[in-house]
Amino acid sequence: MVLSVNRIELFQEAIQFIHSCYDELGISQEEQLMRVKEIEEEIIQTGTYTHTQSELTHGAKMAWRNSNHCIGRLLWETLEVFDERQVTTAKDAFEKLKHHVDYATNDGDIRSTITVFAPRVQDKDPLRIWNHQLVRYAGYEDGATIIGDSASIEMTKLCERLGWRGNKTPxxxxxxxxxEFGKSxxxxxxxxxxxxxxxxxxxEIKGISELNTKWYAVPIISNMRLDIGGIEYPMAPFNGWYMGTEIGARNLADAxxxxxxxxxxxxxxxxxKSNRSLWIDKALVELNIAVLHSYEKEGVTLVDHHTAAKQFKSFEKKERSVGRRVTGNWVWLIPPLSPAATHVYHKRFANDIMTPNFFYQKDPE
Known part of the structure; x- marks a missing residue:
């Protein structure tokens, strides 16, 4: 049987992934060729192929390593991968997501985790999650005032249309x-x-606690698709842990x-009243000090941006030592606070997209 154009493209992506993945895992060329033959036969018969457990696990780790937006890639090999491709219902999926949150949170000793659900088949998604993150605060419009997180306004309205009612706190x-596919x-x-x-x-600034501000422990991104060897996983929530500036210089600080x-x-x-007083800069530094202090006080894993930059430098060195090129999106890699004080600011990276990787995808409808 002659492969169609789409199947040829999938087979080519699969070949590239298998050789890269198996080389890294120390698997022989003979075994690689046998696996490629199996995949070819499966694609001929079904139009797709199924990753083995080890392929899925290492592929997910490779996707983190290839993520150009992420400064925390040094620990990519420590990613815990949960294979939940057998899950078919929203109810069961929720139980797996709850487990992900509990496991990743680990009472504050955050564990980098990904939970992978069933792949996309012929443009059909067996399961999708609508949320941007598994934990996220609601946002409400109250006239010209916003209560809570403005980034969540549309998601909050959707939840309300589905019957949810929040307490309208920040x-x-x-x-x-x-x-589930085909269902509401x-x-x-x-x-x-x-x-x-x-x-x-x-x-030192005691009044900050009286602002009654808080933030959640773990950022678990849930709206991106994982692509491994041409197979797309539309529901594969993943997390590392926060860099302090994500909270102190963006989430809590952005106007x-x-x-x-x-x-x-x-x-x-x-x-x-005057920009020349640099009040914004002074307040920004103290807010970030507050975030670092608070997470340490509560025993929750968090990295400051200077340490994160040094870790990224170690990642660069480690990748070079094994002959891999480090790609990156400079705009995302530099921290939003004191970027020029890190080595990342003074470097440039090729923003080439390598796979496996995580990609933005169209919101479910």
């Missing part, structure tokens, strides 16, 4: 919205015991998010 945890999306709420949160305080800098500046007695 930190309501959104439910998970999971959809369903709501599932994570138990409070699964969602570890960190109250934000400062070692269109929680916008805490004016409040912090007021507590510090800064002159906010």
């Amino acid at each position: 930190f309501d945890v959104l439910p998970l919205v999971i959809q 999306p369903r709501l599932f709420e994570l138990p409070k015991s699964s969602v570890k949160e960190v109250p934000i305080s400062h070692p 269109d998010r929680y916008n805490l800098l004016p409040s912090v500046a007021k507590l510090m007695g800064l002159n906010t």
Whole structure:
């Protein structure tokens, strides 16, 4: 049987992946050729192929290693991979996602984790999750005022259309919205015991704790697809742990998010009427100190941006030592606070996209 164009492209991607993956795992050329032959026969018969457990596991790790946006790739080999491709229902998927949250959180000793569900077949997704992250705060429009996270307004409206009602506080945890193919999306709420949160305080500026601000422990990205050897996994939530600036210089600081800098500046007695006072910079540093202090106080894994940059330098060295090229998106790799104080700022990286990798995908409908 002659392969169609689509099947030829899939087979070519599979060949490239198998050789790269098996070489890294120390598997012989003979075994590689046998596996390639198996895949060819499967693609001829079915139009697709199925990864073995070891292929899925190492492929997911390779995807993290190839993620140009991520500065924390040094520990890519430590990723814990849960294979849940057999799951078919939203209810069972929720149980697996809850397990992911609990396992990854680990009472604050965060573990890098990915849970992989069934692959896309002929443009059909057996399961999809609508959420951007497994834990995320709701956002409500109250006239011209936003309560909570403005980045979550549309997701919050969707949850409300599906029957969910939050308390309209700044930190309501959104439910998970999971959809089986051909069925309406369903709501599932994570138990409070699964969602570890960190109250934000400062070692010296006591008033910061009175702002009653907090953030969740683990960033678990859930709306990207995992691509391994031409096979697309549309539901494969994954996490590392936070770099402090993600929270202190973006989520809590951005004017269109929680916008805490004016409040912090007021507590510090800064002159906010003049940009030349650098009140924004001073408040930004102290807010980031508060985040680092708070996560350490609560025993939750967090890395500061200077340490993260040094770890990335070690990653570069390690990759060069095995003959692999380091790719990266410079705009994403530089930290949003004091970027010029890190080596990353002074380097340039080829933003070539390598696979396996994670990719943005169209939202479910």
